[in-house]
Each structure stands twice: as C-alpha cells, then as structure tokens.
Amino acid sequence: RxxxxxxxxxxxxxxxxxxxxxxxxxxxxxxxxxxxxxxxxxxxxxxxxxxxxxxxxxxxxxxxxxxxxxxxxxxxxxxxxxxxxxxGQVYQEQMNPILSSLISFFLPLIIFWAFGSWMFKRMQKKMGGDDQMSFSQGSGFGLGNLGKSNAKVYVGEQTGKTFKDVAGQEEAKENLQEIVDFLNNPAKYKEIGAKMPKGALLVGPPGTGKTLLAKAVAGEAGVPFFSISGSEFVEMFVGRGAAKVRDLFKQAREKAPCIVFIDEIDTIGKKRDGAGMNGNDEREQTLNQLLAEMDGFDGSKGVVLLAATNRPDSLDPALTRPGRFDRRIPVELPDLAGREAILKLHAKDIKCSNNIDFNVIARASAGASGAELANIINEGALLAVRDH
Known part of the structure; x- marks a missing residue:
C-alpha cells in the first residue's frame, strides 16, 4: 500500500x-x-x-x-x-523524454523506496521484530513475528560437535548412533518396513551432556539442527506458544531431513491437571499443539525430534507414549572410566603438566557430572594463573 x-x-x-x-x-x-x-x-x-x-x-x-x-x-x-x-534564456525546453522520465519518475521512486525500507526496519527494531524476518511476514510493525519460532538453526557441521566431543556416555552414543544411521541411510530401513521412532527423550541429571549429545547427532549426520528451549514457547499472549510450535514444525518439514531439539521440555510438557483457567491455559495449548504436530508428521521424511529433561516423572503420559517420544535414552552420571575420559577431553585445550594422573582425579570426583568435571579443569587453570 x-x-x-x-x-x-x-x-x-x-x-x-x-x-x-x-x-x-x-x-x-x-x-x-x-x-x-x-x-x-x-x-x-x-x-x-x-x-x-x-x-x-x-x-x-x-x-x-x-x-x-x-x-x-x-x-x-x-x-x-x-x-x-x-x-537570453527565457524558457527551458523539455529534455529528452527518456532522460526526463528517469530523473522525474524513477529517481524519486528509488528515494522513497529506500526511505520506506529504512523506516520499516527502524520501526521493526523498536517494536521487537527480528532483523532476519522481512516486514511483510509480520504485519503490525513486528507484532506478527510473535508467532515465529525462535529456534536457532545450524547446518550439521556448524554445531561444531560430533561424537568425538562427547566422553563418558558410551551407552547413550550407541543408542543415538541408530538415529544418525537412519538420517544417513533411510533406504535400508524402508526396505524392511521398519519405522524410526519419531522422538527420543534424553533423560538424566543436570550437566550430564544432553544438549551436547543432541548437537553431536546433528554434527555426525550432517543435517540441519533446530535448537529451542521449552521456555521460549511460553508467551504472555494466549495462543502464541502454539503458533510457534506450528512454525517450528513447518520449518523442519521444509528442511527435512533434520533434527529438532527441544531443551527442558518439562516446561511445556508437564502433566495436564486442568487447573489453569478451566484447563485451557497457554502452556496446555502449547502442549496440545505439540502433540498434534507429532501425530501429523511422518518420521520417514527424516524429521527426528529430540528432547531433554531432568524431570521425566513430571511429563504428560501423552507425550511419552509410543508414536511420540517413544524412545527413552538415559544420560546418567559417568562412571570411573567415563569421568577419566571427560577430564582428558576437557584438558586437551589447557596447558597441563605431564605428570597429572587423571585417574586419581576421577576417583576423587565420584558422582560428578560432565559439567562439574569440566569446571574442575577450568578451576585448576584459573588457580594456575592466580599463582603465576
């Protein structure tokens, strides 16, 4: 207009x-x-x-x-x-019609177009619009972008992680290897008529590497990786969370084969108790939309859904039934060998003395998660700098 x-x-x-x-x-x-x-x-x-x-x-x-x-x-x-x-010169004769039309018609049009584009971008920034989305995608000076998914998209290699960057979780890697194989070679599964699970739930205590494992799967398979936190679906506007779920799955279908990773899924996947506004609050609408989308897409197209939580007991049973997140992959605290491998992995980028015995540190740190072990290495490096 x-x-x-x-x-x-x-x-x-x-x-x-x-x-x-x-x-x-x-x-x-x-x-x-x-x-x-x-x-x-x-x-x-x-x-x-x-x-x-x-x-x-x-x-x-x-x-x-x-x-x-x-x-x-x-x-x-x-x-x-x-x-x-x-x-003298009394009356200026008209110039060449083509040149005249260029100067008098197209030049002002270009100036107005540039000015209009600049104004729209300025308004969009002020109203909270995303720079990467064109103004036409969200009418109302950026308010239409509230229904857009905030998922960060990485090409597989851009995650910068593979299974080599994950230590101490051999069983979890073995379970996820099948998903990588399916994304790389779907034909052999179709040939026998087997269907891959639509979703895999990574379950384990905080700091055990659930997000890292999801990124490593995308890096190994070399497919696009959509990463979003469950809390990003929760909006102050009713229905916006459901709109973001729809947009996320729409993008995933367009980029299939790909991996969609929802971190902290218990934020939106809690058991429905009907307590919020006659059982129709924003979180439940978002969960209902997620369940509907998972039923609606075909796993054979190469869209694999991964989710992580440290509170599996709080999830709605409809979310963990077969046909949705039907594969549960435990990501537990590492054992002695796993702790030693994690310490060595994080020590690669640190200047270390040759006489460090990582086995002794691993024995002394029983019950530590991968994040805590990484922090032990970093704290040692900070102490070394402090002590010159």
Missing part, C-alpha cells in the same frame, strides 16, 4: 501538477502582439528558437513568459536591439 500511494503521488505530480504549473506561467500570443511590444519597447528578454520565440515584458508583476511563432522577418533582430531588449 505504501509503494502504491507513492506511485500514484509521483504520477499525479509528473503528469498533472507540474504541466499545469508550467502552462500557467506560459501564455501564447500572435506575432502582431509581439511586434507591438517591440514598438512600445516593452520587451525585457527575448529567446529566439527554430520554431518559437519566447519573451518577457518589462515591469511585469505576473512573471509570465510569452510565446509566439517564428515568422520570415529578416530585420527582427535589429528592431529588438534598437528597442533595448536583451537576448
């Missing part, structure tokens, strides 16, 4: 207003009137062209330009000179 209004205004200015303005200052007269003005010595400035003569009058309050045709009059210049008329 904005560009259409500008187009109409420019056309009106070019073809109606400007020509009327020019014509109002130009009056056509006959040649005899022109000669009379010469005799009366009233001509101020004159411009003689091939076919027309343009002139102005002395002491003319209207500032008009007069026009008459050229006649076969050989003594005209002398008479004008004797009358005291000045020869």
């Amino acid at each position: 904005y560009y259409m209004i500008i187009l109409i205004v420019i056309m009106a200015l070019n073809f109606i207003v400007f020509p009327m303005f020019q014509q109002s200052k130009l009056e056509t007269t006959n040649y005899s009137d022109f000669l009379n003005k010469i005799e009366e010595k009233k001509i101020d400035t004159v411009q003689i062209e091939n076919h027309n003569i343009y002139y102005t009058l002395k002491k003319n309050s209207t500032d008009k330009t007069y026009k008459t045709g050229v006649m076969n009059d050989s003594d005209l210049v002398n008479r004008l000179d004797k009358s005291g008329a000045k020869f």
